[in-house]
Amino acid sequence: MTETTQRPLTAESAAAVVTEFFGRYQAHDVDGMTDLCSVNAGFCYVPVELWGKQRVLRGDGKVRTVGKPLWAGLIASFPDLSLTVHTIAGNDEGGVVAQVDIEGTQERAWGLIAPAGKHYREPHLFIFRIGPDLLIDGITAYWNDAGISQQLGHHEVD
Amino acid sequence: MTGTPAQTVRAFLDAFARHDVDAAMAVADPRVSVTVHPLAVHGQGADELRRVLADLVRAFPDLMISVSQIIATGDVVTALFKTEGTQAADYAGAINTEKHLDIDQAWRFVTAGGLITEVAAYWCQAQLYRRLAVKRYDEIAIA
Numbered sequence: 001m002t003e004t005t006q007r008p009l010t011a012e013s014a015a016a017v018v019t020e021f022f023g024r025y026q027a028h029d030v031d032g033m034t035d036l037c038s039v040n041a042g043f044c045y046v047p048v049e050l051w052g053k054q055r056v057l058r059g060d061g062k063v064r065t066v067g068k069p070l071w072a073g074l075i076a077s078f079p080d081l082s083l084t085v086h087t088i089a090g091n092d093e094g095g096v097v098a099q100v101d102i103e104g105t106q107e108r109a110w111g112l113i114a115p116a117g118k119h120y121r122e123p124h125l126f127i128f129r130i131g132p133d134l135l136i137d138g139i140t141a142y143w144n145d146a147g148i149s150q151q152l153g154h155h156e157v158d
Numbered sequence: 159m160t161g162t163p164a165q166t167v168r169a170f171l172d173a174f175a176r177h178d179v180d181a182a183m184a185v186a187d188p189r190v191s192v193t194v195h196p197l198a199v200h201g202q203g204a205d206e207l208r209r210v211l212a213d214l215v216r217a218f219p220d221l222m223i224s225v226s227q228i229i230a231t232g233d234v235v236t237a238l239f240k241t242e243g244t245q246a247a248d249y250a251g252a253i254n255t256e257k258h259l260d261i262d263q264a265w266r267f268v269t270a271g272g273l274i275t276e277v278a279a280y281w282c283q284a285q286l287y288r289r290l291a292v293k294r295y296d297e298i299a300i301a
Contacts, residue, residue, distance in 0.1 A: 011231065046262045047282035089231035097229055097236045097266065099278070123195050125264045125280040127229065127236065140238070142264040144196040146283035146295060155296045157287050 007134060014130040015090035018098055026083050030071045034063060038131055042138040043067035047145040051158055078104025094130035106152055113154040120151035163269040164228055167235040170274060175223035179211045187273040196283035207277060218243025218259060235267045245290060251298040252290040259289050
């Protein structure tokens, strides 16, 4: 786990944690991303929703049990995965909002999408909750999954 | 009268929740920048934003907006909310099949002088189409 810092929680320090998080994401350092999160950090990727006949699987739970496998799987399917961070804004209560484009070229299956070597780039909005110990306590993200599917040549909604 | 950025956004969302598009637009700058990623809207001006709001209210006359969180970061305010409603007219290419919609959304606002100068809306169009019984992105109008 990342060494606990003595810096106080401010808008600047909270935003710095998120900047570091995306730096590690860009480096495909999933363990490093996880290390920036508290042990029980919450995770919610709102668009992740897989409908089965009897249940719906959602990208909702904890960083360590849901987030980490999703990050690792995404990087495995898109080995050139890259991020462009447009804005990061924080407040003294530990709220941080970031606008980030994520892009990559598909080499392996991702969800229901078979690999066709296509590239996607999609805007994302991330909302972080940073705790007083400057660890991430919660991550929520929004994007348009239909945009990704269509760019990858998958035209079925499910 | 100018309030805090969060108050400006609250006024906008409260009016939108009442389906009062005129009142919502009263806190928008006439040159507001409007980005609605799932609709591929990248425009500028009050008419652009008015169209986005009016289309939703028209297609879902019982539209309900439930705000779960407002995050103020200086002049930037991000609102997380759920939109729910029953389709009563075509929307975003999807023909009306009277399905119920429930979509979690995040809208990022930039404010200045008590007015909204930028809006960027994020939601998942796959979730929207799934709820409106659309099967394929290349045949949206065939339900």
